[in-house]
Amino acid sequence: MVAVAQTHVPVAPVRVPLLAWMAVMVGLAAVYLMLQENGALLATSWETLHELFHDGRHALGVPCH
Amino acid sequence: MSFTYRGIITRALTAGLPVGVLLAGYMFFVVEPTIDEAITLEEQLATEAEHGEQGGHHHDEEEALFTRSEQVGGGVAASVIYAVVLSAVFGTVLAATRHRLPGRSDLMRSVWLAAVAFGCVALVPALKYPANPPAVGDPDTVGQRTVQWLVVVALSLLLAWALTRLSGLLRGRLDDPTRVLAVTAATVLAFGALLVALPGTPDEIDQRVPAALVWDFRLRSIGGLALLWSGLGVGLGWLLERHGRRVMDGTDDRTAAPA
Numbered sequence: 403m404v405a406v407a408q409t410h411v412p413v414a415p416v417r418v419p420l421l422a423w424m425a426v427m428v429g430l431a432a433v434y435l436m437l438q439e440n441g442a443l444l445a446t447s448w449e450t451l452h453e454l455f456h457d458g459r460h461a462l463g464v465p466c467h
Numbered sequence: 468m469s470f471t472y473r474g475i476i477t478r479a480l481t482a483g484l485p486v487g488v489l490l491a492g493y494m495f496f497v498v499e500p501t502i503d504e505a506i507t508l509e510e511q512l513a514t515e516a517e518h519g520e521q522g523g524h525h526h527d528e529e530e531a532l533f534t535r536s537e538q539v540g541g542g543v544a545a546s547v548i549y550a551v552v553l554s555a556v557f558g559t560v561l562a563a564t565r566h567r568l569p570g571r572s573d574l575m576r577s578v579w580l581a582a583v584a585f586g587c588v589a590l591v592p593a594l595k596y597p598a599n600p601p602a603v604g605d606p607d608t609v610g611q612r613t614v615q616w617l618v619v620v621a622l623s624l625l626l627a628w629a630l631t632r633l634s635g636l637l638r639g640r641l642d643d644p645t646r647v648l649a650v651t652a653a654t655v656l657a658f659g660a661l662l663v664a665l666p667g668t669p670d671e672i673d674q675r676v677p678a679a680l681v682w683d684f685r686l687r688s689i690g691g692l693a694l695l696w697s698g699l700g701v702g703l704g705w706l707l708e709r710h711g712r713r714v715m716d717g718t719d720d721r722t723a724a725p726a
Contacts, residue, residue, distance in 0.1 A: 413469065414566065415565070416469075416472055416475060416563070416565055416566070417471075417472060418472050418559060418562050418563045419472060422472060422476065422559050422562075423559065426555065426559050429552040430552070430556065432548075433548070433553075436545055436548060437545070437549070438616075438617070440613055441610065449532065453532040453533050453538065454533055454537070454538065455541045455544075455545045456533075456538045456601075457499065457502055457538045457541060457545075458494070458541060458543075458544070458546060460498075460502055460599070460684075461494050461499075461542055461545075461546070461598075461688055462545065463593055463689065463692060464613075464616060465596070465604070465609055465612035465615075466601070466609070467604045467606040467609055
């Protein structure tokens with residue numbers, strides 16, 4: 403019972419700068435282009451991305467052709 | 468032990484790069500053989516379709532933009548990029564939620580968060596819309612399948628957040644074992660309902676594709692994602708713990724300022 407009660411040990415919160423969240427957004431947008439883009443945002447160059455990262459898309463379990 | 472954001476993100480990226488290299492090796496040696504097998508079959512089926520003059524459309528009928536070896540290279544690059552970007556996202560979310568995560572140590576907190584992330588962005592989508600090898604997907608439905616995939620990931624993350632809130636609300640109102648049991652039951656019910664409620668994939672698997680090949684590919688694919696998330700969780704957790712121990716031992720000069 404004591405062991406369960408002690409699962410949460412308080413630690414001081416870490417301040418995450420706004421810039422870090424912006425970098426996270428940029429990173430996720432890049433991953434979207436790499437793994438998900440199939441013509442929703444890019445008119446023509448999506449095919450190049452799709453074909454180049456074709457194996458990665460299949461292996462990482464995201465929808466591919 | 469206290470950390471600054473910089474201290475956490477540098478350790479997250481330090482873990483992310485080797486995990487990405489490991490994932491790329493796994494991709495190359497474990498997943499690629501199955502992809503090759505599927506592509507051989509895909510070409511065979513396309514040739515048969517041409518001979519039968521059924522006019523079946525296939526993406527390799529168009530001129531290939533990249534050679535197979537370039538696509539293998541693209542897959543290896545994708546693994547490293549994916550792991551490094553996710554390590555930055557993971558480190559940032561860990562920094563923001565560390566003081567609220569369960570666990571008595573940074574290793575436990577990090578592994579816990581990685582397990583939740585694996586569940587939401589890998590396991591639940593894989594259960595609803597499993598990965599398919601080449602030769603299975605219909606190119607005409609890829610837009611719809613991409614939306615479905617993003618929706619299941621978004622809803623899983625939303626559920627994880629809601630269940631965390633629920634656990635917080637019950638804290639103090641129920642004794643801990645009862646609360647953990649209640650939240651676990653709610654988790655199973657909520658994710659079960661999500662998997663049942665969402666529409667299935669529009670694609671049907673071509674009956675000429677052996678089930679063993681599809682199953683083999685799916686297992687290898689989810690194995691890679693498990694490798695990625697366990698690597699990030701254990702890697703970052705271990706690096707944070709190691710720093711904490713060094714400060715306690717006094718073997719680190721930078722004890723005055725939190726890293």
